[in-house]
Amino acid sequence: MIRTVQTKDITENIKEMCIEANHFLSRDMCAVIRNAEKKEESPLGKQILEQLEENLSIASEEMIPICQDTGMAVVFLEIGQDVHLEGASLEDAVNEGVRRGYTGGFLRKSVVGDPLIRENTRDNTPAVIHTRIVPGEQVKITVAPKGFGSENMSRVFMLKPAEGIEGVKNAILTAVRDAGPNACPPMVVGVGIGGTFEKCALMAKEALTRETGAHSEIPYVKELEEEMLEKINGLGIGPGGLGGTTTALAVHINTYPTHIAGLPVAVNICCHVNRHVVRVL
Amino acid sequence: MNRHIEAPIDKKEAKSLKAGDYVYITGTIYTARDAAHKRMYDILAEGGELPVDLKGQVIYYMGPSPAREGRVIGSAGPTTASRMDKYTPQLLDLGMGAMIGKGKRSPEVIEAIKRNDAVYFAAVGGAGALLSKCITSSEVVAYEDLGTEAIRKLTVENFPAIVVIDSEGNNLYETAIKEYCRTEENGR
Ligand code: SF4
Numbered sequence: 001m002i003r004t005v006q007t008k009d010i011t012e013n014i015k016e017m018c019i020e021a022n023h024f025l026s027r028d029m030c031a032v033i034r035n036a037e038k039k040e041e042s043p044l045g046k047q048i049l050e051q052l053e054e055n056l057s058i059a060s061e062e063m064i065p066i067c068q069d070t071g072m073a074v075v076f077l078e079i080g081q082d083v084h085l086e087g088a089s090l091e092d093a094v095n096e097g098v099r100r101g102y103t104g105g106f107l108r109k110s111v112v113g114d115p116l117i118r119e120n121t122r123d124n125t126p127a128v129i130h131t132r133i134v135p136g137e138q139v140k141i142t143v144a145p146k147g148f149g150s151e152n153m154s155r156v157f158m159l160k161p162a163e164g165i166e167g168v169k170n171a172i173l174t175a176v177r178d179a180g181p182n183a184c185p186p187m188v189v190g191v192g193i194g195g196t197f198e199k200c201a202l203m204a205k206e207a208l209t210r211e212t213g214a215h216s217e218i219p220y221v222k223e224l225e226e227e228m229l230e231k232i233n234g235l236g237i238g239p240g241g242l243g244g245t246t247t248a249l250a251v252h253i254n255t256y257p258t259h260i261a262g263l264p265v266a267v268n269i270c271c272h273v274n275r276h277v278v279r280v281l
Numbered sequence: 282m283n284r285h286i287e288a289p290i291d292k293k294e295a296k297s298l299k300a301g302d303y304v305y306i307t308g309t310i311y312t313a314r315d316a317a318h319k320r321m322y323d324i325l326a327e328g329g330e331l332p333v334d335l336k337g338q339v340i341y342y343m344g345p346s347p348a349r350e351g352r353v354i355g356s357a358g359p360t361t362a363s364r365m366d367k368y369t370p371q372l373l374d375l376g377m378g379a380m381i382g383k384g385k386r387s388p389e390v391i392e393a394i395k396r397n398d399a400v401y402f403a404a405v406g407g408a409g410a411l412l413s414k415c416i417t418s419s420e421v422v423a424y425e426d427l428g429t430e431a432i433r434k435l436t437v438e439n440f441p442a443i444v445v446i447d448s449e450g451n452n453l454y455e456t457a458i459k460e461y462c463r464t465e466e467n468g469r
Contacts, residue, residue: 042461044303044443048405051441055411059356064410065346068356068429106355108346108429118316120428149361149383149406181454182361182384184406236462240405241384242443243457273407 003137004084005281007093010139013279014097017143018073019105021275022065025056028212029188029249029274036186036239036246045244049186052239052272063106067184067273070107071145073098073127074205080136091129099123110148130202139281144209150187150271153179156201159263168193168265169228175267176232176248181241184271188212189232189251192266194258204268207252209276216253225251249274288437289337290378292398298444300451304402305439310339310381311422314360316430318368325371332423332432335377342382344429345419346409354419354435358409359383362401366390373397381442385454395450402442403453415440 025033033056037049059066075094079085087093102109102124111125112118134140155178157171172191179187192203215222228251238244249272258264282301286294288308298304311333313321321331342362346355362382369380370393379399383406386394394401404412416435423432445453 042457044457051405051408051411055405055408058414059410062410063349064352064413065356066410067407068344068346068358068409069360070346070356106347106349108344108355110344110429122428147407152361180385180458181403181406182363184383231464234463236458236460238457238461240403240443241454241458242403242445243453243459243461245461271407 001137002082002084003080004086005139007085007087007090009281010090010141011093011097011100013141013281014075014094014143015100015104017141017277017279018098018101018107018145021143021145021277022070022105022107023063024060025066025273026276030056032212032249033272036249040239040244040246042238042244044242045239045246048239048242049246065107067147068108069110069147069149070102071147071275072111073124074144074146075127075129076142076144076206076209077129077131078134078140079131080138081133082137083139090131094127094129095125098127099125140278141281142209142276142278144276147271147273150179150183150269153183154204154268155266156197157265158197159265161261161263163263165224167263169231171265172228172251172267173231173235175269177235179269180237183269184273185237185241186239186246186249186272188270188272188274189228189248190268190270191251191253193253193255193264195256195264196258197264199256200264200266201268203254203256204266207254208268208270208274210252212274213250218255221253221255225253285439288339290339290400291337292378295378295400296398296448298400298447300444300447300453300456302444304442304444306339306442307438307440308436310341310435310437312341312343312433312435314342314344314430315364316427317424317432318365320424322368322371335372335375337376337378339379339381340372340377341435342380345413346429354413354416356409357413357416359404359406362386369393373399386446391446391450391452394446395448398448400444400448401446403445404440404442412440
């Protein structure tokens with residue numbers, strides 16, 4: 001059976017999701033921040049985590065964006081292969097949703113139309129769109145506005161297979177340590193291991209949209225996530241980078257088969273404002 | 282130590298601040314981020330005059346989200362300071378008193394802070410809604426065409442910040458991390 005979905009419905013939903021993501025942090029993120037605040041050993045770190053919680057309340061109650069960097073809109077689309085899209089082109093529909101969300105929702109326009117000429121597009125378009133065709137007749141939309149304080153500290157490492165799991169651990173720690181206070185810790189660390197140069201980066205980004213603190217289904221990867229969270233929190237960077245035991249809130253790792261000659265690792269750093277909203281049409 | 286200070290800031294006050302002090306800033310400050318810095322830098326290179334006399338001024342690295350109707354400003358937290366490092370020593374030498382941002386600074390900036398008895402504050406990154414509550418007025422005073430990156434004059438009341446780099450060059454980012462670091466390799 002073919003199901004018809006109007007692209008104008010995609011536009012409307014994306015508009016709402018941009019606004020929602022920037023004012024209401026998802027429940028999973030709020031929970032890990034609250035938990036961290038209880039456990040933080042540094043008094044200043046604890047105070048900063050309390051401020052972050054207060055900030056979240058003010059944002060949602062008074063409709064002030066959680067952070068002034070309302071991000072570049074990253075949009076993941078999983079489109080069922082039995083869906084027929086009707087209306088404006090899919091990309092135009094997504095960008096129109098972003099345009100309406102950012103202009104109508106009092107969000108900051110942080111996108112320049114050309115990376116070197118650097119003129120602001122004034123409506124935060126275009127979005128970065130990742131589309132996947134999947135079985136079924138639904139359209140799953142994930143909107144994840146990404147701030148660049150943390151994006152700028154993200155890295156891709158093309159390791160040698162001989163470097164193995166120790167090499168991966170070092171890569172993750174190096175990226176986090178270098179990010180330090182710049183990435184607005186406590187962070188969420190998304191990691192992609194395997195695939196190719198671009199695949200590992202995309203996996204790392206996707207990992208950030210996972211329910212915060214949920215683990216990989218692969219036993220050794222789950223263990224690696226737990227071990228890395230502990231190691232990262234042992235770095236001492238702490239909330240705001242001002243020292244403490246909470247440097248990361250979660251480490252999410254995705255893996256994929258790779259080439260006999262390679263071991264790509266991407267580390268996508270996100271701040272505590274790890275925004276993701278999901279809707280299924 | 283908790284301190285209440287005024288902006289603009291005088292050198293004596295700046296000198297008395299120590300890395301780790303928690304301050305509440307009240308008075309007038311100015312915003313400037315990437316594009317405004319580049320423009321000021323280009324103007325100085327051409328021998329022109331800056332739109333704001335920087336003497337003693339506190340510059341906040343911030344580009345707000347738009348204000349809703351009836352509000353002074355939108356979300357208003359700090360942006361990463363290191364992107365301004367290239368331009369900062371010159372502005373400090375021109376008398377800029379302090380900066381508010383987040384994240385590390387270059388050795389050149391730290392030298393210029395020491396040389397000029399200035400101070401670098403951090404505000405909590407990602408707390409823009411909370412920080413916006415301390416801003417009681419906002420007015421674009423230069424480079425309006427830069428949108429969020431324009432230079433704004435802000436009135437702030439008890440704006441919370443932490444002294445990260447003081448006039449002696451002490452750096453809280455380095456000292457505080459060591460205290461909680463549990464790995465052998467240490468915080469580099
Ligand atoms: S890194 Fe995150 S919290 Fe920090 S300024 Fe950017 S979006 Fe906001």
